[in-house]
Amino acid sequence: MQATKSGGKASPWRYALLVALPMLGAVALSLYFSGPGSTARVAPVAAVHLSSPLARFLLQLLTVLVVAKSAGWLLRRLGQPAVIGEMAAGLLLGPLLFGAVFPQTQTWLFAPESLGALSLVSQLGVLMFLFVAGAEFELSSLRDRRGFALLVSHAGIALPFLCGVLLAFALYREHAPAGVEFTGFALFMGIALSITAFPVLLRILSDRGMDSTPLGRIAVACAALGDASAWCLLAAIVASVQADGWGMVLMSLGGTAVFAVAMTAGLRPWMAKQTIAPGKEGRSLIGLLLLALTAALITELLGIHALFGAFLAGIAVSGNARLRDLLVQRVEPLAIALLLPLFFAMTGLRLRIDGWQMSDLALxxxxxxxxxxxxxxxxxxxxxxxxxxxxxxxxxxxxxxxRGLMELIVLNLGYELGLIGDRLFAVLVIMALVTTAMTGPLLDLLDRRSRLRASVN
Known part of the structure; x- marks a missing residue:
């Protein structure tokens, strides 16, 4: 405690005696003499306030963050990236675990009519995440191995894309929603099997100390180029699904292509020359956020999706190391720590396993x-x-x-467009989690085999 002007000290006991005790006494007396049953009305009043939209949203936010961060900490102790635990926690908050153990509590806390605010904030989190992911897409990393990265990244898309289309022949009759044409369903299945989680890959490489190794640099270049190519394919699929006729498809794709060229060939070189004056970081950050939101709005109006605009805005910023660092330092922590767990939770709430059959486990x-x-x-x-x-x-x-988070973004987009149903959505979400979680153990296995061969030789 700071000393007063007269030299005495305002101790905590003196504050409690002279301030807290009189206030508590006043509240107690007012409740006691306000009539019979007045204290019994305190709980119902609290319950009423807890049902207000703001209180419900804050409780949802607290629940999601506590569960997600706890699961992330646990998975990190087990040698997995924290984001895998956060992804799994979001799924477990839905009917898969929380709804199965405490169905009434889960139904009240995440009532469908109360999820509007949570859904919009989670979408904002994904926009900001893709904005930062685009900014981390450094074209300079492809300079030395551009031909190799182009071959490997596109081959890593082409074969799983073909596998997804072939798989669609077996799944279309039972798992495609009514009214969905085979072409849209098959192309989406191809994309769903082709995605690589570029941002999650960066964190796996960093955690394992591989980010500065030749293999790590090649992996980053291949993943970045592969993700950009996959997003272009996905944009074409979204345009073909949402547009009414091929004329509208060509208009959407043509407008998006012009906008992409303007962002990458026009705005990106200009952004690379910009500097941040000392003490003006806040103004620059506001400008960057406005750029991301404007680009997201433009691609949404073009009939593609707001996510593509946010990613293009990030690529426009990627040529300026100072602006990129500003995003990584100021925006990425907010998006990853606060907003993305909400997206995981919304994905989990969409997960429906009540209609699952034994054949779905084999699927x-x-x-x-x-x-x-x-x-x-x-x-x-x-x-x-x-x-x-x-x-x-x-x-x-x-x-x-x-695959990680990028796969979940793609799957949610396909679910919103009505390209996949509840059962297949659940299967593909589990596939995203499993293929991401197996990365660390498989790398450890390959390392052990390499050491064993080296010791034998």
């Missing part, structure tokens, strides 16, 4: 196997054909099989 295992073999096989074959040693090519294939 889940089959989809995981096809997705893994397609991604790993395409990457390994292309890397080996370009002269990479087998062990390094295997590690690269394992890293490219990481």
């Amino acid at each position: 889940c295992a089959g989809v995981i196997a096809v997705a893994t073999l397609g991604k790993f096989g395409g990457t390994w074959l292309s890397a080996r054909s370009a002269g990479m040693p087998s062990t390094e090519a295997s590690k690269l294939g394992v890293l490219m099989n990481t």
Whole structure:
């Protein structure tokens, strides 16, 4: 406590005696003499206030954050990236676990009519996340191995894309929602099996100390180029699904192409020359956020999706290291720590397993196997054909099989567009979690095999 002007000290006991005790006494007396049953009305009043939209939203937010961060801490102790625990926690808050153990509490806390604010804030979190992901997409990282990265990243898309389309033939009749054409369903399945989680991959490489190794740099370049290519394919699919006729499809794709060129070839060089004056970081940050929101609005109006605009805005910023660092320092912690767990929770609330059948468990295992073999096989074959040693090519294939958050974003987009139903959505979400969680153990296995061979030789 600070000393007063007269030299005495305002001790905590003196404050409690002279301030807290009289206030508590006044409240107690007012409740006692306000009539019979007045104290019994305190609980109902609290319950009424707890049912208000703001109180419900704050309780949802607290629940999601506590569960997500706890699960992230636990998974990190087990050697997995924290984001995997947060993803799993979001799913467990839905009917899968919370709804099965405490159905009435889960139904009250996450009532459908109360999820509007949570959904919008989670979408904002995804926009900011993709904005930062685009800013971390450094084209300079492709300079030395551009041809290799182009081959491996596109081969890592082509083979699993083909596997997804072939898988669609077996799944379309039972799992495609009514009114969905086979072409849209098959193309979306191809994309769903082709995604690599570029931001999650960065964190896995950093946690394992591989981010500065030659393999780590190649993996980052391949994942970044692969994600950009996959998002272009997804934009075409979204345009074809949402547009009314091929004329509208061409208009949406043409407008998006013009906008993408303007952002990457026009705005990006200009942004690369900008500087931040000392003490003006806040003004620059506001400008960057306005850029992201404007770009997201433009692609939404073009009939693609707001997510693509946010990603393009990030790419426009990626050429300026100072602006990129500003986003990573100021925006990324907010998006990852606060907003993305809400997106995981919304994904979990969409997960419905009440209609699952025993055949869906076999389907889940089959989809995981096809997705893994397609991604790993395409990457390994292309890397080996370009002269990479087998062990390094295997590690690269394992890293490219990481799907994580990007996969969940794509799956939620497909679910919102009505391209997949509840059962297949649940299967693909589990596939995203499993293929991401297996990255660390598979890399450890390959490392042990390399050491064993080295000791034998």
